[in-house]
Every structure is written in structure tokens, then in C-alpha cells.
Amino acid sequence: MQKDCVIIGGGIIGFCTAYYLVKDGHKVTILDKGNLDNGASFVNAGYITPSHFIPLSSPGMITKGFKWMLNSRSPFYVKPRLDLDFLNWAWCFKKSATAAKVEKAIPVLREINLLSRELYQELKDAREFDFNYDHHGLLMCYKTDHAGEEEAQIAAIAAKGGMKVSHFSKEELNNKYPDASYNVKGAYFYDTDAHMTPDEFMQQMREYLVQKGVEFRPYTAVKDFVVSGNRIEAIETSQGRIAADEVTLTAGTWSSKIAARLGLRMLLEAGKGYSFNLQRETGIKVPSILVEAKVAVTPMNGFTRFAGTMELGGINHDINKLRVDTIAAAAGNYFDGLKVSEEEKGTARAGLRPCSPDGLPYIGRSQKIKNLSIGTGHAMMGWSLGPATGKILAEVIGEKKPSLDLQPFSPDRKF
Template sequence: MKNIAIIGGGISGLFSAYFLHKSGYKVSVYESSKIGVECSYGNAGLTVPSHFEALANPGVLKKGLKWMLNPNSPFFLKPRFDMDLIKWIIRFNSFCTKKNVENNKYFLRDISLYSTSLYKDLMNSTDFDFDYKNTGLLMLCKEEKTLKEEEHLIKEANELGLKGRILNQDDLKQLEPNASFDVLGAAYYEDDGRVQPYDLIIAIKNYLEKEGVVFKEDCTIKDINISNVKIDSIVDNNNNVYYADEFIFTAGVYTSNIAKKFNLNIPMQGGKGFSFKVDKNDALNFTTPMILAEEKVAITPYDSYVNFAGTMMICGEDKSIVQRRVNNIRNASNNYINGLDIKENQMDDLWAGLRPCSPDGIPYIGRSKELSNLIIATGHAMIGISLGPATGKIVTSLINEEKPDLDIEKMNLYRF
């Protein structure tokens, strides 16, 4: 039985551990903090086949410097002199094209639908309980121009075989009769859904611990020992040495620095996002997750509370809470939802995390050519929760030396 070491205890690491355990391997997970508290924790929890446009797309480039240098915009670049950042920006801008969107939309659709089908299969499993709902997703639009853009995207989604339609105010009222929105209309993507990310991760962890999977928390991997073109062992911050047959790095944005030890170039920047929770009230009496289209704020309702998440700050590895950015999320939400007046003291569980963003908006999943027992899975940006099960299944196929269920060439580790 092979020993598998997984470095990174977020959604990709946990789903990799789950499917590898189900395949009969002995699995250990190493996490630098606590399981599930990094990028996966404050995630909006959306499963989004509707996000078939890569993060690098013409819409972002069009807003360009106007957005990237405005600290109040949904997408802000904090200026700093860093050659990795400069190279990333140049590459990112080069991928903000229609061609990049066209080249990747079928792949992003396929991997998202594959992951959604795995979520539905897991709901029927008795291994662990979690709350997944195929709720659909609303893109709420205040401006005519944005609604027109969404009409175009809905048409494209329909051509890709995805279910979606434009809703006017009456349609919105029919879908959500107990809430009211100050918008012109919305796009409704019916294939989308939501989970509670942290609860899901803890449910998987609890199941795997009972099954004998080892979890090492507060365990930062600081060094790698290599011999005969293989990783021999990993070393943590307390100089403990851990041996395994295969090593899988699912450490989010930090994987980029680790990869440099193998002379592997996988450019990434941390896209800092923020989130907070608000208890349900009359204004928040709806069940469909939504994104405020102009402000890029995601609002996800659960049974007793609603999660608000948004913004993308490219600012290195700084995870501090920026109150102004949090207030921007709050103010935008108050402006879109009638009767909503979130006060600062009502915002609970404030969180900031770093989404691992590749320059072309496509994840990295694959086996190293230089080190035969190394696999990397990272770079999921804002769709990590959405692609969690698919990532775990693909990693397991690579360990099993089987062909994955879909073509993963787009996620090639060596494309840059």
C-alpha cells in the first residue's frame, strides 16, 4: 500500500485525501495552520458551471487601470516592486482576450459540470453529511449595460448546454417572493448551487480521521529532500522528517514558492478576498445565492445566516482585514437589497484569505516531469470550492496512473 503525503488542508487537499483513501492508499495531510481555515474558509461556497469565462477576460482588461489602481474597486492591485508580480501582470493582461475565453470555456464548463455531478454523488453517499443545494445563481444588475452583458453570457451559456435565462423584476419576485431588490433585472443560472465550505471540509476530515487518515496541523513544510529524481521526504518547521511514496502539493498560493525548489515555474498571485456573516432578517429572506454584477459581491444564504464575500486585492501574502474593503461589500449589499441596512456591529466572523490566481485563470493540476512522485494541484482562484471534488478525483487518477475522466491538458504545469 502506497503512503501518500498531501501538503495543504484546504478543499483540494481534503477531496484528494478522500478519493485517495477510497482508492485504498495510506494518506497523511500536512497543514501549516488549522484544517480548512485558509482560503476555503470564507469562500462564498458557490458551485458555478456558469463561470465558464476565465478570470482573465476582456471585461477585466477593459476596466484595466481604472479598477486596478482604485482601492475601492472590486479588483485592486496594491503597487509594489516585485518581479514575480510584474511578470504575472504582463501575462495576465496578455490573457485578457476573447481568444483566451474561447479557448477555455468548454474546459471550464466540463470540469465544473463534472465536479457538480461528483457533489451530487457524494450527497447520496453515507460517508459524511454536508449541505449541498442546487439553488441556481442570480447575477443582479443595476445598470442596463451590465444586463446587456449578462444577456450575452446567458445566450453563450445556453449554447454551451447550460440552463439560464434573464429575469425581469416580476420574475425575480416570483423566484424570491419574500425579498426585494433594487435592480433592473438579473441573469439566472440554473445549474449552479452552494455548499457551506468549512462545514464540508470538517465533515470530510472527521470521516477520514475515523478511517485512519493522519492530519498534522500547525505543521509548515519548510524543506524537501530529493534523491534520484524523487522526493525522499519533507521537513517541517520543527525539523520533523516525514517520508512517503507520493507527495501532493495543494497549498494554494504558497505552492508557487515551493515549486521553485523543483525549478518549476507556476506563476501565481494571491487574490485577497474578504467575507463576513449576518444573521437572517426580513430583508435577507431569500434562498438563491446571488452576485451583485457591478460590484462583484457574492451573497450566499444559509439556514440561519447569510455570507457576504467579495473583492480581489493583489497584495502579496498580507491577510490582514482592510475595513474599507469590508465596508465596500456591506455598502454594496445595502444598495442592492431593499430594506437591508447592515451595521458594522452586525457583521460577524470577518475573514480575509488569499485565492491562488494563475495568469490565464486556469488551475494547475499535473505530475512533475522532473520529480516522478510529485503532483501539484493549485491555482483555482475563486472556483476552488466549485472544483474541489473534480480536483480530488483527477489527483487520484494521476496516482492510480489512470487516464482522468476529462482531458486535463489545459491545466498543464509547464504551460508558462
Template sequence: MAEKKRTLIIGAGVMGLCSAYYLHKKGHQVTVLEQSMGGQGASYVNAGYLTPSHIVPMAAPGVITKGLSMMMDSKSPFYIKPRWDVDFFKWAWAFHKSSTKEKVDRAAPIIKDINLLSSKLYDEIKESGDLGDFHLEKKGLLMIYQTDAYGDAEKKVAATAKGFGLEVTHLETDALKKLHGDTEVIGKGALHYFCDSHTTPTVFMAKMKEYLLKNGVQINYGEAVTKFQSSNGKINTVQSNKETYQPDNVVLASGSWSNDLVKQLGLTLQVQAGKGYCIDVHRPTGIKLPAILMEAKVAITPMDGFTRFAGTMEFSGVNYDINLNRVEAIAEAVKKFYPTIEITKAEINSAKCGLRPVSPDGLPYIGKMKAFDNFFITTGHAMMGWSLGPVTGKLISEVMEAEETSMDIAPFDPERKFG
């Protein structure tokens, strides 16, 4: 019997655990290293959406200009903290070059396809019974608007989505209110994308971790990678603060920390941390459908036992500092759309944040680095990270096994050029 391939995964977020899941299924002996003690970060505090409807990449025309215009407003949905950071300047220039209508139009069907595939894989994981029962609901997603400008913009996105075969309908004010029953909502209307689903990330992550540990995958928390040793196009050893590993393959699933790690190998990965915040309310809110409040860019999700209010995109470096101004902006936005929902000071003060790894063109990095035969990348998913966890894990397992991939991964090449 052939010896199992030893695969080391750096990072125990949704990308790392989903990669471990599919690689274990293919017979790998998997070890996962996680620098934190677990239970924190973007994989735990996101809105829990599976979003085939999100076909417009973050790198869209006018986004950088809008971000720069909002730099002085710490409560704005999109915020760039003024700072001197050469890596950020390079990333911002690449983002700018990627933000053309032609590139957005080219990315839209790719984003749709990878999201649909990942949504199907979530279903397969649930049906397999591997994780037992976990929260996964198919109620779609409401994009609620209060102004014609935002409504008209989303109607254009909806028309493109319909052209791709996604089911979406427009709701006038009365229909939107009827859908909310006794819960008061203030909106001119909404687009209801029926193709979307939602989950409770903390439940999925806990059950995935439990399954992996039960099936022989090793997950080491509080263990940070400090050094790589390589020769002849192969990573030979990976040194952590606790141990030295000699893996056959290495998967980098370390999110916003990825660029700092690959620099040790003389490589560059254009990725920046886009901080998001969430407030969890553990009492009845009346919210039954996931919704994005368009003008405020706030996401609302009825999760397993609580309601989550999440939002903002803040570029302020790699840190877990909580900017309470931005958290308060989420609470204020909720009040504007749902006047009866009062988020308390204590709930605001208990807010958490996570760092989404953002690539310059809004597409993730999934694939192998050319310089090393055994080094694989899974990061850069931005706001689609939760949605794309399973598909990323499956694709990276197929790449590693030199199998035909479930979809064309050329657009996700970690070494692609921007502009």
C-alpha cells in the same frame, strides 16, 4: 498484500482534503500537513457556489486595464495594491497575454465541463453517505444587474451557456421582485442559471475532515513544510518544522503559497494570491436564493444558519490583513441592491478573508511536474476553487495511479506556457 503507498499532501484546504478523500479510496496511506491551525482561508470563507455557469475565465480582455485604473480606489471590486514584486509583474504579463478573446473562447467549454463533473461528484459524495448529511441545494444562481451595460454583457454569457446546453433564463424586473417575495430588491433584471448549486463550506470541510480522520488519514495542523530533498527525479524527503517524512508521493495543495514552495525544487509555478472577504450575518435576511450583484461583484449565499456576503479580488501579496474599506464596500453594495438589509458595524468588524490562488489564464493547475516522478500539483483555481474541489481530488488520484482520467487534463498542465 502489497504495502500501501505513502502519500503526503501539503495543504488541508478543499483541494488537500478532497485529494486525501480520493487517494484514501484508492488505498493510499495519506498524511496531510497544514501550516495553519485549520478553519481559516479561502476554503472556509468562500461563497459556496458550484458554478458550471462561470464559463468566462478571470483572464478576460480588459481585466488588467480595469484593475490598473482602479488601483487608487481601495473600495473597487478589483484592486491591485501598488508594490514592487517581480513575481507579480511576471504573472501580470502572463495574465495579459492570456486575456484574448480566442483564449477565453477556448477556455469556456473546458471550464463548463470540469465544473459539471465536479458538481456531479459533490452529488456522489452526498449520496454515498460518507460525510453524513451536508448542505447542498440546487436553486441555481441569480446574476442581478442594475444597468443595461452589465445586463447586456451577462446576456451574451447566457447565450454562450445555452449553446453549451446549460439551463438559463432572463428575468425582467417584475419577475425578479416576485422571486424575492417580501424582500425588497433593486435591479433591472437578472439571469437565472439553473445549473448552479450552493453549499455551506464550513459544514462540508468539517464533515470531510471528520470522515478522513475516522478512516485513518492523518491531518497534522500547525505543521509547515520547510525543505525538500530530491535525487534522480524523485522527492525523497520532506522536512517540516516538526518532522521528516519519506513519502512515495507528494501532492502540493498549498494554494497561494505554492510558488514559494516549488522554488525550493528549482521550479516555478505562476500563481498569485487573490484576496476575497466575507461577512456572515447570523439573523434572518429574507434571502432565499444565491445571487451575484453584478456591478459590485458581490456574492450572496443563504447558508446553513446564516447568510454570507462575499466579494472583491485584491492582489496585495500573501497575507491575511483585513482592509476594512473593502469590507465596507461589500456592505454598501448589499444596501444598494437590498435596501432593507442593514449590515451592522459589528458584523463588518468580524469579517474574514481568504486567499484564492490565481493562475494567469484562469485555469487550474492539476497534474504532475515533469522533473519529478512523484510530485503532483493541485492549485491555481481562482474563484472556482470551491466548485472544483472534488474533481481536482479525483483527477489527481487518477494521474497518480496512471489511470485514464475522467476528463482531458492537458489544459491544466502545471508547466504550460502562457501567451
């Protein structure tokens, strides 16, 4: 049965949801308050990361968070503010950061990441697109013994879960990748991971969806909802009323504010990240995370992207030059001879990653509104989990059995 589906939010999650809905024969409209050409879906590191199975809300992050909180150059910066929503989120984050809860989240994140990687490969193999997709793995590069020990523990968990993980000394690393000139103590290599060029994929996906009849409504902000009983009848927007059989909320960080108009309490914080591109040869051939600096480096289609930092400071796209400088400094610190110019730093863009308190995304229906489905809260894994989230939401809307157990991702879950 064809349904009239409206998706609120035109990022990677919204696009992938539209793709699978169209495949199932539904009519789709995508609303976005902007022009659908910027934000976290365009400035991220482009990683498909089965290796990222440790949630943000891990025990060590509490200790590091207090240490880094007032340092505006730190990898994880929290701007202190007296805001009730933020304080509630922070309290639930603290409650979620226990060894037991992290252990429970690990297989959940690993499973959805692996599913999403398979779906990206299917998209590539289907020949409907011609996007850059490289399965070259991921290097976790460290400079200190302490960071190396932490990475060794994570690698052991990954290996136990069936992932292929290798270790390189500095000498082995530079023998294998001589053009990059790694200035590190060592690195763990995850064979599971892949990477892409986000801007390229988003453009091709949008063109495909237009060809398939998806209607795009940019500059259309949600004002309110027309609700009858426990169902949404229509959406009141800045461009008028839009009726819908199904509504899907994939508006990233803004999702919680939109959900609040329906009486839903969904804790989300905006985790701002920055990136800039070096449009020149860097010698870097394999995606690398610079562990201590929390910087991601990705060789994309024609350029190298440096991305990083997690800044909890509310919803804004202001560029903090100190944080961009910190990413650039890490580039020169981990790669001998690599210097980032002021002009290159000046091209930096920011994106807001929607972070849930427990590090798991919200995926599925809320029991309070029967024709509302939600996909947000992916933190740093939004790009990686785009296809899996989109497919699952399409299954929910089509009343099919979901590809994964949705209980851990419930939008109604308590912390």
C-alpha cells in the same frame, strides 16, 4: 498497489484529494502550516458554479483593472508594488487576456465544473456525510443597462453550450422571490448551479478522513525536500523529516513558493477576498451575484453570507475595512431595506485565492519531479472544483486514466 501519500495543504483541494486516495486504498498524511480551520476554504461563498466558465483573465478585465487599480474600494484592486514575481504574473495575465484564449478556456472550465458538481452530488447521495447541499441555481443581478448587456452575452454563450438560462425583470424577480426585495434592473438565472455551507463540509470531511486513518499534521511547515534524481524521497518540515512515495501540493497561494524549492516556476498571485455572515433572516433564498459590485450572496445553513472583492496585494490576511464596507454597501444597494451593522462587519474574515495568469488551475504532474502532483491556481472556483481536482489527482497518483484531458491544466504550461 498502496502508496504512502503526503498532501501539503489542508484546504478543500487537499481534503478532496485525500478522500479519493483513501477510497483507492492509499495511506495519506496531510500537512498544513496552520490549524486547518481557516483560509479561503472556510470563508468562500460556497458556490458550485458551472455558470462560471469565463476565466478571470478575460479582455475586459485589463480595461477594468486599469480603471480600478488605484481605487481601494473597487471590486478588483491591484496594490502597485515592484515585485518581480508579480510583474511576471501581470505580464502573463495580459498575454492570456485575449478573445481567442478565453474562447479556448470556456469548454475546459465548463467541463470540469460540471464534473465537480456531479461529484458533490455523489458525496451527498453516498450518505457518508450530512452536509448542506442545495441545487437552487444562481441569479446574476444587475443594476445598469451596460452590465445587463454583458450578462446577456455570457448567457447566450451558456445557452449555446447547453445550459438552461432564464431572464427576470425586476418585477418578475420580486414576484418570484418577494422576501428578498431585489433593487435591480434585472437578473439572469442559471439553473445549473448549486451551493453549500463550506465550514460544515470541511468539518465533516475532516472527521471522515480521521476515521479512515488519514494522519493530520497541523502547524507543520515545509522547509525543504530531499530529492534523489527526479523524485522526492522525503520532506523536511518544521516538525521533522517525513518520507513519501507520492507528494501532492495543494497549498493554495503558498504552492508556488514551495514548488520553487524544487526548482519549479509556477506563477500564482494571492487574490484576497472577504466575507461576513448575517446571523438573521434576510429573505434571500437563492444565491445571487451582485454583478457591478462583484459581491456573492449565499443563503447558507442558518445564515446569509456576503463575500467578494479581488485584491492582489501579496500574501497577507490583513482586513481592509474599506473593502468590507464596500461589500456591506452593496448589500443595501441591491436589497431594499437590508442594512449591515458595524458589529456584523466586524466579523469579516479574509481568504487568499490562488490565481494563475490564464484563469485555469494547475492540475496534474510536473514532468520535472516524477512523484509530485499539483492542484492549485483555482482562483474563485476553488470550492466549486474541489472534488473534481481531488478525484483527478487521485487518478494520476493511482496511474489511472484521468476523468478529463489534463493538457490545459498542465503545471508546466507556458503563457
